[in-house]
Every structure is written in C-alpha cells, then in structure tokens.
Amino acid sequence: MVQANALFTRPRLDLTKEAAQAFVNSEGLLGQLSGKRVLCLAAGGGQQSAAFAILGAEVTVVDLSPGQLAKDQQAAAHYGTTVRTVQGDMRDLSGLPQSSYDVVWHPYSLNFVPQCAQVFGQVASVIKLGGIYHFMCANPHALGMTESDWTGEGFLMRQPYQAEVKVEQPYQGFVFADPAHGSAVPPSLEYRHTLSSLVNGLVEHGFQIRRLTEVVNEAGHVPYEPGSWDHFTSIVPPWWKFWCRYAPEASVDETSSRAYNQKESRNEMPNT
Ligand SMILES: C[S@@+](CC[C@H](N)C(=O)[O-])C[C@H]1O[C@@H](n2cnc3c(N)ncnc32)[C@H](O)[C@@H]1O
Numbered sequence: 324m325v326q327a328n329a330l331f332t333r334p335r336l337d338l339t340k341e342a343a344q345a346f347v348n349s350e351g352l353l354g355q356l357s358g359k360r361v362l363c364l365a366a367g368g369g370q371q372s373a374a375f376a377i378l379g380a381e382v383t384v385v386d387l388s389p390g391q392l393a394k395d396q397q398a399a400a401h402y403g404t405t406v407r408t409v410q411g412d413m414r415d416l417s418g419l420p421q422s423s424y425d426v427v428w429h430p431y432s433l434n435f436v437p438q439c440a441q442v443f444g445q446v447a448s449v450i451k452l453g454g455i456y457h458f459m460c461a462n463p464h465a466l467g468m469t470e471s472d473w474t475g476e477g478f479l480m481r482q483p484y485q486a487e488v489k490v491e492q493p494y495q496g497f498v499f500a501d502p503a504h505g506s507a508v509p510p511s512l513e514y515r516h517t518l519s520s521l522v523n524g525l526v527e528h529g530f531q532i533r534r535l536t537e538v539v540n541e542a543g544h545v546p547y548e549p550g551s552w553d554h555f556t557s558i559v560p561p562w563w564k565f566w567c568r569y570a571p572e573a574s575v576d577e578t579s580s581r582a583y584n585q586k587e588s589r590n591e592m593p594n595t
Pocket of ligand 1: 366388
C-alpha cells in the first residue's frame with residue numbers, strides 16, 4: 324500500500340498547532356497534550372504521530388509496516404520533533420513499557436485482526452489507570468458493503484452477521500484518490516467485529532465507554548444520487564469511533580457478565 328501511494332500512507336506535512344489540535348483533539352476530550360505519553364497504535368504513515376508531536380506529546384508509534392513507520396520519521400524530521408517508532412503487531416505489546424501511556428490512539432486498523440478483545444487486552448496492559456483509549460473501527464453492519472449493493476430500492480445486506488469472519492473489502496475513494504489506481508491492488512481482507520464483541524471485549528478488559536461517534540454522511544448533498552457513495556453513507560454509517568477510559572475497578576464483575584452471556588446463548592431470559 325505504501326508503494327501504491329494509498330492516501331493513508333502519505334504523511335501530513337501541512338500541520339499547524341491549530342490543525343493538529345483539530346485533527347486529533349477536536350472535541351477536547353484529551354485535554355492538554357503537552358508532556359503526555361501517547362501511543363499511536365497500528366497508526367503508521369506520519370499523520371497522527373505528527374499531530375501529537377506538534378502538540379508536545381511524547382509519541383510512540385507501533386505498526387507492522389516498516390514503510391509506514393518511515394513516514395512517521397519523515398514527518399518528525401519535517402517538523403523537527405522526535406517520535407519513537409516500533410515495528411510490531413498490535414496483538415503483542417509486551418515489548419512496550421507497561422501501564423505507561425496517558426493516551427492510546429488507534430486509527431482504523433482493528434478490523435485487520437480477527438479478535439478485537441485480544442487487542443483490548445494488550446491496550447489494557449500498556450495504558451495508565453484513567454488513560455484514554457480512542458479507536459475507530461468498521462460498523463459491523465456495513466463492513467463488506469458499498470454503494471454497489473444498491474438494488475434500486477435499498478442497499479442489500481447479504482453477508483452473515485458473525486464475529487471474526489473474514490470479509491473482502493473493496494477499496495473506495497478514501498483509500499485511493501484515483502479509484503483506477505486502487506483497482507490494481509487486491510481488496511483488503513478484514514474481520515467483522517460485532518457490536519457485542521466490541522462492547523463486551525472492552526468491558527471485560529476494564530474499559531468504560533465514554534462516547535461513541537458514528538461517522539455518517541451529513542454533508543448535505545441531498546438529494547443524493549441513488550446508489551452513490553454519499554447515498555450509501557447517509558443510510559449506513561461505515562465507521563464508528565469509540566472513546567474509552569481505562570478504569571478496571573469500575574467495570575462490571577467479569578463472572579456475572581460471563582453468566583449473563585451463557586444464559587443468552589441458551590436463549591434463556593436473563594435477569595434484567
Ligand atoms: C488504514 S492504516 C491506519 C493508519 C493511518 N495512520 C491513518 O491515518 O489512517 C492501517 C495501519 O495498520 C497497520 N497494521 C495492520 N495490521 C497490523 C497489525 N496486526 N499490527 C500493527 N499494525 C498493523 C498497517 O500497516 C497500516 O499502517
């Protein structure tokens with residue numbers, strides 16, 4: 324993808340402090356970032372790391388791809404900042420300092436691994452008590468669908484709703500500005516994380532959900548051209564953003580949560 328010059332492999336070299344703030348902290352939920360320890364998880368490419376470094380944070384980036392991490396160093400050199408880059412898998416963060424990060428910022432990449440809870444467990448091990456974990460993921464109801472699923476009356480859902488199932492995701496304009504270019508690259512393979520696997524995985528690893536944002540198209544191009552991307556995303560938000568706080572002492576008792584799930588899977592009415 325780096326060689327194909329996908330949009331998310333292009334470093335942000337145009338940031339000011341204000342633009343950096345708008346990029347990663349527009350809602351102000353992260354507070355003052357100067358001096359904070361920030362882990363940009365599976366976030367190579369020189370976008371988020373550059374913004375946090377400009378805002379004075381102490382930044383570490385973990386990514387599987389050396390090509391992506393080189394973009395983080397390119398952006399750091401451009402701004403005269405320092406970022407630590409670590410090649411690694413988001414499913415194993417044991418090489419990082421434990422209980423250390425004030426913020427873990429995880430842009431779209433959770434859907435590249437089969438089990439979201441495995442990643443949440445790793446984030447729990449490196450984040451400080453009270454730290455903020457922000458991640459973006461696919462809306463599981465929309466993963467694998469595009470505007471081409473338009474039938475003339477609606478967008479047809481054809482795929483089974485199951486966690487950890489591999490889904491072929493065709494590339495859109497948000498990956499390649501020029502779709503003709505993108506068609507030369509095989510579609511990405513992603514995994515569906517159902518709503519319950521996301522929420523239960525977070526709760527079982529000690530995270531409180533503080534806010535959920537659904538990235539829906541409200542651009543106002545109404546009436547949308549039927550079957551267009553704008554039309555599709557006005558009906559089905561393709562992405563969700565979770566804001567969580569690591570507060571294990573406040574999370575529900577794991578045993579009772581498991582008992583509840585077992586009852587549910589036997590189709591018994593759980594106590595409410
Ligand atoms: C869509 S990009 C997101 C990052 C980018 N900075 C952005 O702004 O969108 C997905 C990133 O996840 C990384 N990635 C995929 N699987 C990974 C894994 N198992 N562990 C760590 N990084 C992974 C890829 O190398 C890529 O840099």
